[in-house]
Amino acid sequence: MANFASGITRRNFVRGAAGVASLAAMGGLAACSGGAGTEGGPQPVRTGPGPGGYRIDLGGYQGPELTDKPVVLRFLRQSYSDEVNALFASHYATFSKAYPNIKIEEELIPYGNLPQKIQIYTQSGDAPDIMMSRLDFTEYMSRSGQALNLTDYLTQAFLSDLFTPMREAGSSGGRLYLMPWEGYLPMVLFNREIFKRAGVPTPPEVDKLDDGWTVEQMFETMNALTHNLRKKGDTATWALESSILGNGGPGSNYTQYESIWIRNMGDRSAEKGSSLHSTWQGVSDNGLTVSGYLDTDEAIQGMRNYQRLFSEGLTPKSAIPAQFQGAQAAMSMNSIRQILNRDKPGGASPFDVGVTLDPRRNMLFGCNSGDAPFVWAKSKHPNEAAALLAYLCSDACQAPFFRSRGAFITRRSLVEKLEEYQKPDEQLALKVADNCDGAPRTVGWNEYYAAINPAVKDIALGADPEKTLRGTAKHIDDQLKKYHR
Amino acid sequence: MILPAIVGIALFQYYPVIVAAVHSLQSFDPFTNEAVGFTGLDNYSRMFTNEGFQSALRNTVLYVMSSMLIEIPLSLALAVFIDQHLPGTRFVRVSVIATLAASETVAAIVWAQMYNPDQGLFNGLLSVLGVPPQDFLNSGSEALISVVLMSSWKNIGIPTLIFLTGLQAIPRDYYEAAAIDGASGFRQFRSITLPLLRGSGTVVVFMATLQSARIFVPIVLMTQGGPDGATRNLVFYSYEQTFQFNSRGVGSAAAIFMLLFLGVIIAVQFKLLGRRYDS
Incomplete structure (x- = not known):
């Protein structure tokens, strides 16, 4: 009670204004929303x-x-x-x-x-x-x-x-x-010692987002790493760590990892409605249509790039835990968390770790x-x-x-x-x-996520990217129909 | 005396089936998951035209057939071996029972690691034999049989014990009489053991059918129905529709279809095997 008895303080004023604003917002939204959560109006x-x-x-x-x-x-x-x-x-x-x-x-x-x-x-x-x-x-x-x-x-x-x-x-x-x-801030970590051992230049270390490397440069680096390591008889070290997100392996977390390969083929600054913009957006404005967004020509090419990781033997086809930390992989596409943790026991610093950006294509993309x-x-x-x-x-x-x-x-x-x-x-x-950008904004993200993850895994294992993406987009569209009501 | 059992069965067996049957005819609000009305056979229509369902049905048949082909002869062989009281039979008996005791979840995880194409035990063994590495769970042509092998390993215990019980119920006199008549071991097996194990065999066939049609945990943990739907069966399809795609109506329709499908298979088996057993 003392708070209220002490007159109009700045805090009380802000609190009161926020309360009025939120009540007004709730009233307005309740009027136009059919969502169950607003049924009868929230108290x-x-x-x-x-x-x-x-x-x-x-x-x-x-x-x-x-x-x-x-x-x-x-x-x-x-x-x-x-x-x-x-x-x-x-x-x-x-x-x-x-x-x-x-x-x-x-x-x-x-x-x-x-x-x-x-x-x-x-x-x-x-x-x-x-x-x-x-x-x-x-x-x-x-x-x-x-x-x-x-x-x-x-x-x-x-x-x-x-x-x-x-x-x-x-x-x-x-x-x-x-x-x-x-x-979640996606970055690429690399083990300098493996690069040195393979005689391959390390990725560019930059302080500006525009100066990072491209998808093509990353593949050149990974192929050179793999070639040189195998030539030296090292068959255990991979160029890129198996995904450790979700339950691990390909298709375990489209939101944070695999979507990079599709959405960096798009461009948020492209004209709205263009294929480039749709590829970046990932779903229609109302969040209910995926065909034309997930299966654009750019998206298909993005998944072809992703598939190369596996078909060219640059990363394992299955979940293998802690490859990067165990110095069995030269690079890891992961979150800032690994960077923040690198000096801790069990972190990535038994060796010399470098950090660079995720590869860009038409844009630098990361999902936050x-x-x-x-x-x-x-x-x-x-x-x-x-x-x-x-x-x-x-x-x-x-x-x-x-x-x-x-x-x-x-x-x-x-x-x-x-x-x-x-x-x-x-x-x-x-x-x-x-x-960074958010995930494609849709009320049916459950369905989107449940359908795209196995599709991405299938592509990693050799399925045709075009056929798979088109089929998956259609499948997600079918699933999202229930939200049209 | 039997009232609690009747109540239990009604509550946990029949009631869910009735609920699923009703749900399969309804549509649901995707936000509240509450039924919003009856839609007739729309859910069934959507299900039958869905490619995922068609492949799940095909895979379910493959699961049943391949499991029976593996489990029935193998469990019979194990039972016969254990019944011989030869050196090593105790080890085999304990091993068979150990599979029963093992957690299905743990077993699936361990087998998935053994199937790992890059670091797994099986490819390690194959490389010793000069066989190129296999993709196992990642291969459209190998994944289903890989799951069946794991599941058969886990399920082999009960059919073996059923056959063993059947074997031990056969009077030894029959074998002694056959031996006096000069029947070889194989002839004794064919003319005495197999006919007298028909009852046990019928039970084993029913059990293997039901178990293999309902494989779920290994699929969830090892393949999630992939690659490209190669290991998705009807149970997993129903689960996917209900819990991943938030389509309770279609998921319930799949569950009811599976119940009817299994009922038909069991009825046919009963007609074929049961009649012989009775005779």
């Missing part, structure tokens, strides 16, 4: 004391004070390393110490199984209160009414602090549904769609779940998470506080962050 969230007004620092949380009744919050997420998992446990302990009535239970599953698990849970009607998803699923999670609108639970300062592309990727209709948790938890809209304890999520996104929890996991922080103010980001490679990564 406005009562604003609580705000930062500094709770028993512990709950970061950007500004919702009602948490209940005193016994509550069990369930959190579904991927299993991290033991060190990171222990970090979560210590955060829960701190939270439960302040709120002894709130118990937190986790369910940890392999990362690649999260989308399906969430799908199964939400269909069952008994889902965990918080679930780890990815920013590419924002449209579905919001329009299906599965994800809680977090906007009113969070201060405007917190929302503004999120990197804009990531906040936008987690938002639908101007409201935040999925919390940007860690950014990273992990993003959401609060289940049907949770019995939305305030407590939103508070826990906000707490886990606070500086006190995110900074150790960054140091432990090497994740790319999604809030600008914290990035600026961390000295690790001042190094040249990390500065290059920050430029990549500004250049």
Whole structure:
């Protein structure tokens, strides 16, 4: 009450204005949206004391004070390393110490199984209160009414602090549904020692995005590496590491990896409606048509390039864990996380590591769609779940998470506080962050993702790219028809 | 006394089938997953015209046939061997039972590693024999049989035990009488063992049919139905439609179709084998 009795402060004014704005936005959207989540109109969230007004620092949380009744919050997420998992446990302990009535239970599953698990849970009607998803699923999670609108639970300062592309990727209709948790910034790491051993020049190390290498230059390098290593009798070392995203191997994570090969054939600055622009966009404006976007001539050529990785023996056809870290691959197309982790035990620095950009074709493309938890809209304890999520996104929890996991922080103010980001490679990564795009924006990303991953794997294993992409685009179109209603 | 069992069966066996049958005739809101009305046989129509379904049906038949071709002779041979009480039979018996104890999930993961074309055990063994490396799970022509081999390894225990029980129920007098009449070992097997194992064989055929038509965990963990749909069966198709493509109506239609399909196969088998068994 003291907050409200103290007159109109700047914070109260901003909070009030944000509340009015969000109410207006909700009213407007509710009027034009047929989504289940807005059926009957969402109830406005009562604003609580705000930062500094709770028993512990709950970061950007500004919702009602948490209940005193016994509550069990369930959190579904991927299993991290033991060190990171222990970090979560210590955060829960701190939270439960302040709120002894709130118990937190986790369910940890392999990362690649999260989308399906969430799908199964939400269909069952008994889902965990918080679930780890990815920013590419924002449209579905919001329009299906599965994800809680977090906007009113969070201060405007917190929302503004999120990197804009990531906040936008987690938002639908101007409201935040999925919390940007860690950014995915694709880069190429290389092992200088393998290059030296093979007598092949290392990739260009640049500080500007325009100075990176092309797809053709990358293939020349990989072929030279492979040829020279085999000539020297080294049959175990690969030019490029097997994908370690998702469950590993080709077709394990189109969003973050394989889409690079298609979407870098497009051009975001090309004329809208042109084949180049459509290739970059990946789906129609309304998110319901894929034919003409995923199967353009450019996209097919992109998949032919991708197929060369396997047909020319430059990368394995199956999942092999930690090839790059084990010095069994000269290069790794992966995220900034590997760079941030390279000096840690088990990181990539038993050898001399270099960093460069992903190869460009018609443009430099990288998808920034990273992990993003959401609060289940049907949770019995939305305030407590939103508070826990906000707490886990606070500086006190995110900074150790960054140091432990090497994740790319999604809030600008914290990035600026961390000295690790001042190094040249990390500065290059920050430029990549500004250049990255989200996944194709469609309410049917579940279907898109489920169809394109096996298709990409088939192409890796030798299927005709044109036939496969055209068939897959048609298949996705058929699946998206149900959203036309 | 049997009421709890009846309730259990009704609740966990019949009720889901009824629900699936109803769902197969309905359309669903893709956002809420709630039924929005009956659509007649639209889901079945969409399913039958879908290439993925057609290949899944074809693959299901291949799974059943190839599994039976592997499992029935092999389990019979193992049972006969174990029944002989020769050196090594104890090891074989324990090995067979161990496959039953192994987790199907763990087994699928281990087999997937052994099938790995770049670092797997099988290609290592083949290279010793001078055979070029195989793609196994990555090959359209080898993936299905690779899954069947893993699944047969996992499932071989129960048919072996059924045959073993059948063998041990055959009176030894028959063999002694046949031996006195000068029948060779093969003749004894053909004229005594096989006819008297017909009952066990019928049970094994039914079980192998059902098990092989329902292979799921190895497909999910080893191939995800690929490459190019080469290992997708009806169960996986139903799962894909329901949980990956959010098409509950089509997924339910596939489940109901599979139930009817298996019912027809079992009925035919029963008519052929059961009649002989009765006679």
